[in-house]
Amino acid sequence: MTRESAVFEDEMPSSPFVKTPTMRSRAYSVSAKRLQANIGVLTSGGDAPGMNAAVRAAVVMGISLGAKVYLIREGYQGMVEGEGFIEEASWSKVSDCMHVGGTFIGTARCKEFREKPGRLRAARNLINKGITNLVVIGGDGSLTGANLFREEWPTLVEELHEKGEITSVQKEYNSHLQIVGLVGSIDNDFCGTDMTIGADTALHRILECADALKTTALSHQRTFVLEVMGRHCGYLALVAGIATAADWIFIPEDPPEDGWEEAMCEKLNQAKHMGQRLCIVVVAEGATDRHGKPISVNDVKKVITDRTNHDTRVTILGHVQRGGSPSAFDRILGTRMGAEAIAALRDSTPDTPAYVISISGNREKRVPLMEAVLKTQSVAKAVDEFRYADAIALRGKSFQNNLEIYRTLNNRSIPERATSVTDRKLSTEEQLFSKFAPGQERTQAVAIMNMGNPAPGMNAAVRAVVRTLFYEDNFKVLLVSEGFDGLMIDDVEYATWNSVSGYLGTGGSILGTNRRLPNDLKKVSVKFDELNICGLVVIGGFQAFEAVNLLTEAREDFRQFCIPMIVVPATISNSVPGCELSIGCDTALNAICRACDVIKQSAQGTRKRVFIIETFGGYCGYLATMAAMACDADDAYIHEEKFTIEDLKDDVYHIKEKIRCSDIQRGLLVRNENANENYTMEFMERMLNEEGKGAFSCRSSRLGHMQEGHHPTVYDRNYASKMGVRAGQWMVRQINDCTSVDQSTVLTITPETSVVLGMVYGKLEFIPIEKVAQDADLKLTRPKTQWWMRLRLLIRALAKHHCFELTDS
Numbered sequence: 170m171t172r173e174s175a176v177f178e179d180e181m182p183s184s185p186f187v188k189t190p191t192m193r194s195r196a197y198s199v200s201a202k203r204l205q206a207n208i209g210v211l212t213s214g215g216d217a218p219g220m221n222a223a224v225r226a227a228v229v230m231g232i233s234l235g236a237k238v239y240l241i242r243e244g245y246q247g248m249v250e251g252e253g254f255i256e257e258a259s260w261s262k263v264s265d266c267m268h269v270g271g272t273f274i275g276t277a278r279c280k281e282f283r284e285k286p287g288r289l290r291a292a293r294n295l296i297n298k299g300i301t302n303l304v305v306i307g308g309d310g311s312l313t314g315a316n317l318f319r320e321e322w323p324t325l326v327e328e329l330h331e332k333g334e335i336t337s338v339q340k341e342y343n344s345h346l347q348i349v350g351l352v353g354s355i356d357n358d359f360c361g362t363d364m365t366i367g368a369d370t371a372l373h374r375i376l377e378c379a380d381a382l383k384t385t386a387l388s389h390q391r392t393f394v395l396e397v398m399g400r401h402c403g404y405l406a407l408v409a410g411i412a413t414a415a416d417w418i419f420i421p422e423d424p425p426e427d428g429w430e431e432a433m434c435e436k437l438n439q440a441k442h443m444g445q446r447l448c449i450v451v452v453a454e455g456a457t458d459r460h461g462k463p464i465s466v467n468d469v470k471k472v473i474t475d476r477t478n479h480d481t482r483v484t485i486l487g488h489v490q491r492g493g494s495p496s497a498f499d500r501i502l503g504t505r506m507g508a509e510a511i512a513a514l515r516d517s518t519p520d521t522p523a524y525v526i527s528i529s530g531n532r533e534k535r536v537p538l539m540e541a542v543l544k545t546q547s548v549a550k551a552v553d554e555f556r557y558a559d560a561i562a563l564r565g566k567s568f569q570n571n572l573e574i575y576r577t578l579n580n581r582s583i584p585e586r587a588t589s590v591t592d593r594k595l596s597t598e599e600q601l602f603s604k605f606a607p608g609q610e611r612t613q614a615v616a617i618m619n620m621g622n623p624a625p626g627m628n629a630a631v632r633a634v635v636r637t638l639f640y641e642d643n644f645k646v647l648l649v650s651e652g653f654d655g656l657m658i659d660d661v662e663y664a665t666w667n668s669v670s671g672y673l674g675t676g677g678s679i680l681g682t683n684r685r686l687p688n689d690l691k692k693v694s695v696k697f698d699e700l701n702i703c704g705l706v707v708i709g710g711f712q713a714f715e716a717v718n719l720l721t722e723a724r725e726d727f728r729q730f731c732i733p734m735i736v737v738p739a740t741i742s743n744s745v746p747g748c749e750l751s752i753g754c755d756t757a758l759n760a761i762c763r764a765c766d767v768i769k770q771s772a773q774g775t776r777k778r779v780f781i782i783e784t785f786g787g788y789c790g791y792l793a794t795m796a797a798m799a800c801d802a803d804d805a806y807i808h809e810e811k812f813t814i815e816d817l818k819d820d821v822y823h824i825k826e827k828i829r830c831s832d833i834q835r836g837l838l839v840r841n842e843n844a845n846e847n848y849t850m851e852f853m854e855r856m857l858n859e860e861g862k863g864a865f866s867c868r869s870s871r872l873g874h875m876q877e878g879h880h881p882t883v884y885d886r887n888y889a890s891k892m893g894v895r896a897g898q899w900m901v902r903q904i905n906d907c908t909s910v911d912q913s914t915v916l917t918i919t920p921e922t923s924v925v926l927g928m929v930y931g932k933l934e935f936i937p938i939e940k941v942a943q944d945a946d947l948k949l950t951r952p953k954t955q956w957w958m959r960l961r962l963l964i965r966a967l968a969k970h971h972c973f974e975l976t977d978s
Contacts, residue, residue, distance in 0.1 A: 207237040209300040212272040213244035213311035217353040217367025219499030220272040225263040226507025227304045243275040245282035251294030260969045261831035292325040296343045302514045303348045312350040322346040347517045349510040350525040358402035361541035362527030369498040371490045372883040379413045392448040392479040396466040399453035406453035412886040415449040419456035422560040434476045497758035500799040509533040530931030613703035618649035619682035621710030624739040624753025626885035628672035633893020635664045653687040676880045697729035703915040704733045710740030711950040721923040733903035736925045743791040746952035747941035748927035755884040757876045765800040772835035779836035781869040788949040793841040803968045806840040821860045
């Protein structure tokens with residue numbers, strides 16, 4: 170069983186963050202019971218990027234709720250050692266650590282803690298500091314140790330009292346120990362959460378190395394065998410396989426069938442025959458065959474070199490996967506988990522079980538710690554007993570979906586028909602009619618186009634749709650350039666397997682895209698007829714939704730639009746209604762984080778400086794809000810949340826006070842490009858320079874199109890591949906269901922055949938576009954309701970904003 174988060178839901182009386190009706194529209198207060206007991210925060214086991222964000226959130230939220238928070242350095246070793254390792258935390262001690270990888274409070278494996286005498290010393294050290302709440306950040310071993318410590322706590326306290334090492338008052342005050350766990354593991358090997366802290370960053374490192382290898386491999390037509398971490402879990406290898414278009418992967422949960430050597434070499438030879446200059450094989454370090462025999466990268470290399478003439482190289486990434494600055498995803502994940510951990514401690518009673526904080530369906534949840542630990546351990550047991558189907562099922566839906574996507578896109582033989590269509594543009598005389606003799610059945614085509622601004626991952630989605638459709642034989646695939654403008658001038662071409670080969674890791678839109686809507690529906694319908702289009706896939710932003718909505722509304726007047734149509738959201742603005750997250754957002758957020766890290770670092774040379782960063786987003790404040798959370802900003806200004814000159818002045822006072830009273834000599838404000846037409850970035854810069862005279866100076870930076878121009882991150886490649894496969898599978902089902910008996914016509918008018926493919930609570934859903942339209946603000950081109958607005962409370966809380974005050978209720 171899981172318990173829903175009690176911190177960040179939209180309407181919850183138990184929430185510690187409640188908007189108060191003040192003169193200032195964006196002022197908040199904490200209206201919750203105080204945390205009287207002290208809190209200890211430690212990191213244990215292997216380090217993971219994003220741990221620092223979790224430590225920071227736990228410390229600041231604990232202080233905000235009135236508790237004393239202690240940093241326990243070097244994990245359980247520091248708890249056992251005590252003096253010098255347990256120190257009281259302050260806001261300034263944790264306010265500049267989010268961009269740093271690893272854990273700044275250290276982690277170490279502790280043999281003493283595994284024995285009762287060591288745990289007795291640890292208990293005494295905690296009691297001496299009055300610590301009866303622990304936030305433990307680590308893997309399943311660290312969390313298991315924490316739960317054992319909690320179960321033993323009453324007997325440890327009694328023994329210490331009997332020995333005279335603590336007083337009766339201390340015994341009574343410290344009678345119970347509450348524990349909340351956060352999973353920090355780059356392997357993403359913990360059951361009960363969609364993602365663990367550090368996994369996304371590890372995938373970033375893997376993808377960076379794989380992309381770097383690509384250039385040398387292309388030069389020499391080489392095959393690379395890449396080893397990634399994952400002794401007991403194949404998540405890194407699996408997702409890296411999707412993101413790099415690996416030709417073969419080896420993971421512990423799904424070993425290859427007997428005879429894999431021949432099958433793999435045949436697949437590699439087929440790829441070379443198709444003109445592929447680079448082949449990649451990804452091997453998890455814990456990979457085995459179906460009988461439990463280990464398969465190493467050198468084993469794989471030997472098979473390839475012995476059975477093919479491929480020039481093969483081995484690359485073992487090792488600990489580089491743990492290093493580097495955390496990704497935007499891990500910064501935000503650590504922040505959300507750390508804040509929720511404090512809320513869980515606030516709500517706990519002596520009868521409350523130990524919880525681990527998870528992210529499930531993009532929402533924070535509390536899962537009983539040992540329930541999740543035992544389930545995690547059962548995966549390894551299933552693998553050891555060769556129950557591989559059970560192991561995959563125990564990993565959860567996310568893992569199963571990733572495995573299905575990989576198999577769909579990379580682990581099948583290339584259909585012969587996918588290579589037989591001429592890869593060139595159609596001439597006027599060579600429309601699809603003329604490809605068949607008189608009386609022969611016409612070939613129907615699914616058209617794919619991009620609309621809106623370019624977004625990283627658009628191309629990956631196109632590739633996924635095309636290759637999914639190629640496994641069906643009843644239609645061809647048309648790639649339409651420049652949206653509906655290209656359609657009107659016959660700028661279309663047949664897709665082949667090779668025509669989308671380079672799409673996965675390329676940014677922007679190879680097909681080309683624009684924002685113009687299909688206003689002349691009569692001419693569009695004629696083109697649909699000429700090209701015999703039986704299905705339409707539009708990948709893009711708000712304009713993609715608007716375009717398909719127009720065609721859907723015109724179905725009564727034009728039978729050509731009575732076909733299956735689907736919108737795949739792809740925009741860095743995250744402004745498509747019906748979808749919580751669009752393709753491209755993760756890449757843009759990481760680009761903003763890198764820019765902000767560099768800008769903040771420049772302030773170290775010029776002290777007492779405030780920066781204003783302006784992001785894209787149109788009238789949607791998603792990028793500004795999430796970037797502010799990931800970059801430790803003091804505030805974020807967006808169009809959805811109105812602000813006044815008083816709010817700007819309030820930020821000036823806040824930053825002045827921060828610079829005066831702490832070691833942090835810089836400030837960061839993030840604004841959406843359309844936050845306010847009067848309070849522009851230039852106005853804000855001038856005002857802050859004037860009001861901050863003697864305290865700080867202000868500079869501004871408009872990030873512009875660099876937010877759109879990067880190669881897609883591993884998250885966007887994986888996400889786009891999933892959405893593309895699901896869109897292609899949906900299209901096949903709908904065409905089959907809506908085709909006439911004589912197989913000559915596809916015709917439908919049901920709402921379920923014109924949809925937006927949306928991510929909702931972590932699941933991909935096909936939502937009728939007429940339903941989505943009810944939540945669309947056509948004037949401001951954004952959804953009317955946006956899930957991430959509830960996270961804005963965290964920004965001011967973590968910035969220790971002085972208008973974010975603690976009150977009793």
